[in-house]
Amino acid sequence: xxxxxxxxxxxxxxxxxxxxxxxxxxxxxxxxxxxxxxxxxxxxxxxxxxxxxxxxxxxxxxxxxxxxxxxxxxxxxxxxxxxxxxxxxxxxxxxxxxxxxxxxxxxxxxxxxxxxxxxxxxxxxxxxxxxxxxxxxxxxxxxxxxxxxxxxxxxxxxxxxxxxxxxxxxxxxxxxxxxxxxxxxxxxxxxxxxxxxxxxxxxxxxxxxxxxxxxxxxxxxxxxxxxxxxxxxxxxxxxxxxxxxxxxxxxxxxxxxxxxxxxxxxxxxxxxxxxxxxxxxxxxxxxxxxxxxxxxxxxxx
Amino acid sequence: xxxxxxxxxxxxxxxxxxxxxxxxxxxxxxxxxxxxxxxxxxxxxxxxxxxxxxxxxxxxxxxxxxxxxxxxxxxxxxxxxxxxxxxxxxxxxxxxxxxxxxxxxxxxxxxxxxxxxxxxxxxxxxxxxxxxxxxxxxxxxxxxxxxxxxxxxxxxxxxxxxxxxxxxxxxxxxxxxxxxxxxxxxxxxxxxxxxxxxxxxxxxxxxxxxxxxxxxxxxxxxxxxxxxxxxxxxxxxxxxxxxxxxxxxxxxxxxxxxxxxxxxxxxxxxxxxxxxxxxxxxxxxxxxxxxxxxxxxxxxxxxxxxxxxxxxxxxxxxxxxxxxxxxxxxxxxxxxxxxxxxxxxxxxxxxxxxxxxxxxxxxxxxxxxxxxxxxxxxxxx
Numbered sequence: 001x002x003x004x005x006x007x008x009x010x011x012x013x014x015x016x017x018x019x020x021x022x023x024x025x026x027x028x029x030x031x032x033x034x035x036x037x038x039x040x041x042x043x044x045x046x047x048x049x050x051x052x053x054x055x056x057x058x059x060x061x062x063x064x065x066x067x068x069x070x071x072x073x074x075x076x077x078x079x080x081x082x083x084x085x086x087x088x089x090x091x092x093x094x095x096x097x098x099x100x101x102x103x104x105x106x107x108x109x110x111x112x113x114x115x116x117x118x119x120x121x122x123x124x125x126x127x128x129x130x131x132x133x134x135x136x137x138x139x140x141x142x143x144x145x146x147x148x149x150x151x152x153x154x155x156x157x158x159x160x161x162x163x164x165x166x167x168x169x170x171x172x173x174x175x176x177x178x179x180x181x182x183x184x185x186x187x188x189x190x191x192x193x194x195x196x197x198x199x200x201x202x203x204x205x206x207x208x209x210x211x212x213x214x215x216x217x218x219x220x221x222x223x224x225x226x227x228x229x230x231x232x233x234x235x236x237x238x239x240x241x242x243x244x245x246x247x248x249x250x251x252x253x254x255x256x257x258x259x260x261x262x263x264x265x266x267x268x269x270x271x272x273x274x275x276x277x278x279x280x281x282x283x284x285x286x287x288x289x290x291x292x293x294x295x296x297x298x299x300x301x
Numbered sequence: 302x303x304x305x306x307x308x309x310x311x312x313x314x315x316x317x318x319x320x321x322x323x324x325x326x327x328x329x330x331x332x333x334x335x336x337x338x339x340x341x342x343x344x345x346x347x348x349x350x351x352x353x354x355x356x357x358x359x360x361x362x363x364x365x366x367x368x369x370x371x372x373x374x375x376x377x378x379x380x381x382x383x384x385x386x387x388x389x390x391x392x393x394x395x396x397x398x399x400x401x402x403x404x405x406x407x408x409x410x411x412x413x414x415x416x417x418x419x420x421x422x423x424x425x426x427x428x429x430x431x432x433x434x435x436x437x438x439x440x441x442x443x444x445x446x447x448x449x450x451x452x453x454x455x456x457x458x459x460x461x462x463x464x465x466x467x468x469x470x471x472x473x474x475x476x477x478x479x480x481x482x483x484x485x486x487x488x489x490x491x492x493x494x495x496x497x498x499x500x501x502x503x504x505x506x507x508x509x510x511x512x513x514x515x516x517x518x519x520x521x522x523x524x525x526x527x528x529x530x531x532x533x534x535x536x537x538x539x540x541x542x543x544x545x546x547x548x549x550x551x552x553x554x555x556x557x558x559x560x561x562x563x564x565x566x567x568x569x570x571x572x573x574x575x576x577x578x579x580x581x582x583x584x585x586x587x588x589x590x591x592x593x594x595x596x597x598x599x600x601x602x603x604x605x606x607x608x609x610x611x612x613x614x615x616x617x618x619x620x621x622x623x624x625x626x627x628x629x630x631x632x633x634x635x636x637x638x639x640x641x642x643x644x645x646x647x648x649x650x651x652x653x654x655x656x657x658x659x660x661x662x663x664x665x666x667x668x669x670x671x672x673x674x675x676x677x678x679x680x681x682x
Binding site for chain 2: 075099142157163215252
């Protein structure tokens with residue numbers, strides 16, 4: 001098993017006719033992901049290398065039954081595209097788009113929660129995220145799949161490149177991943193660390209989880225609480241931004257220390273207080289993960 | 302300007318209010334097609350700007366296509382108190398367990414927005430107001446703000462003033478796409494006037510396209526000139542107070558690089574995210590930006606190529622070196638290239654024989670090298 005995307009994924013892509021959208025969609029298809037359609041208003045009837053394009057999510061769902069949506073449209077249209085995909089019945093929406101206004105993200109988050117209570121029938125990952133990769137099964141988004149092999153480690157991260165960095169070090173030590181989930185760097189992500197940890201805890205293939213957090217917000221503190229109370233699987237964490245000055249946005253819209261809230265030190269402390277080991281560098285994090293995996297003498301898949 | 306029912310519903314839906322799926326049509330055949338599309342039973346409603354449509358026979362339930370056709374034929378062209386029906390709204394009929402009433406309106410006598418609610422909906426609300434006024438709850442939006450001010454124990458004589466301030470703040474937050482609207486202190490003058498003595502407002506940079514006027518508000522005169530130029534070039538740059546220039550790809554990796562350099566005893570001079578998929582030209586611009594800071598003693602390039610290709614980064618660095626002057630060339634660079642096309646990138650760098658450029662295989666090794674170089678200790682290439 002793995003979480004969220006796998007060989008049963010039927011992917012449709014909003015913004016498939018754009019430069020980035022088509023490039024990454026075809027990349028995902030080459031990896032083996034089942035891409036069934038695309039959505040670009042006004043371009044219905046066209047195709048992208050054989051992938052049919054529809055004018056709306058409603059039509060795409062009626063014609064080719066996607067169960068996963070990837071959003072690649074520009075920020076000002078992204079909120080509506082997410083809601084439209086959800087309303088049309090797509091269960092998992094993965095929003096890659098960076099730069100969606102925070103008020104739009106608030107609206108989308110609360111509408112999805114209201115219209116799909118329990119959060120199980122519809123799930124939003126992102127926005128401003130690299131997507132989800134289940135090695136050997138499916139890749140939805142922009143994660144470079146060649147660094148990862150199939151295995152027992154679940155990875156959940158607010159940052160793309162940092163995920164590749166840590167994941168690659170674990171891979172070089174001979175361990176693979178069940179699924180790599182990028183939850184994104186925005187202030188109002190559709191899914192939190194806790195949401196994804198819950199999935200990894202329930203996933204048979206996953207035996208250890210690497211959590212990569214950063215400054216801003218309180219998602220890491222909430223994860224610490226969840227891990228202590230609900231998880232039996234080991235979690236190893238990394239937090240970026242110890243040297244970030246307060247009040248400065250560090251690249252990601254959500255990566256900002258506001259006053260004394262959201263510091264890396266507080267997050268690492270919250271995790272360690274709950275028994276989660278926190279690596280001081282990406283390398284140390286990978287080393288701890290490998291050490292824990294080795295001790296459990298888990299075979300690399 | 303009054304809207305037809307279906308136009309109002311579209312507006313509601315846009316703001317997240319639940320409505321039934323439906324279609325606006327102008328012909329009998331389209332009405333039948335719409336009914337089939339939204340699913341029976343359907344309700345067919347005359348779209349006219351006058352009340353009492355139901356009593357006039359302008360609203361009908363249809364269980365199948367034949368009924369839909371018959372009702373559509375009867376209602377289209379109907380004269381409802383002087384309004385000719387030219388448009389129908391066909392929506393899936395809802396099961397109803399209770400009918401309430403809700404409204405927000407301009408209360409002209411109080412000169413305030415008024416929210417009204419009643420459990421006695423679905424009938425003429427004026428009758429409810431007259432017969433059972435206790436069942437029509439009326440509150441000015443402002444009363445909530447008054448409640449907050451009262452709960453916070455503001456002096457009784459300034460509760461109204463505080464409520465006004467709270468409402469204004471909320472309006473700023475909502476209408477300006479703010480992520481923060483803060484007043485501290487909000488003062489009470491000896492004349493018992495409530496006034497903002499300070500203002501702290503953060504607007505959402507991602508929403509500036511909705512507020513073209515706000516774009517000019519950025520304090521560009523006091524902004525760091527390098528940060529300003531980076532913004533113009535679409536690069537994410539934050540100036541810090543150290544002496545080691547940092548460039549990486551991806552916000553998380555750059556933040557992490559700053560930490561690792563600090564952990565190795567160095568002081569980062571900046572945060573600079575070249576972003577995903579950056580090409581040689583962007584890398585060249587980034588190098589120029591970093592070197593604009595006079596405090597720089599050494600520079601670290603930390604690239605883990607995903608979408609970004611290491612050979613492109615190497616080309617950018619080589620191109621930048623062709624342009625930078627003698628002073629730039631005296632500054633040592635440590636380059637760590639890993640990931641997509643890393644071998645090609647490293648080979649390009651080696652072949653270019655750039656003066657003062659050192660390579661490192663890992664992030665930690667790169668950090669240690671750059672810290673030593675910034676401290677004036679030579680490092681082996």
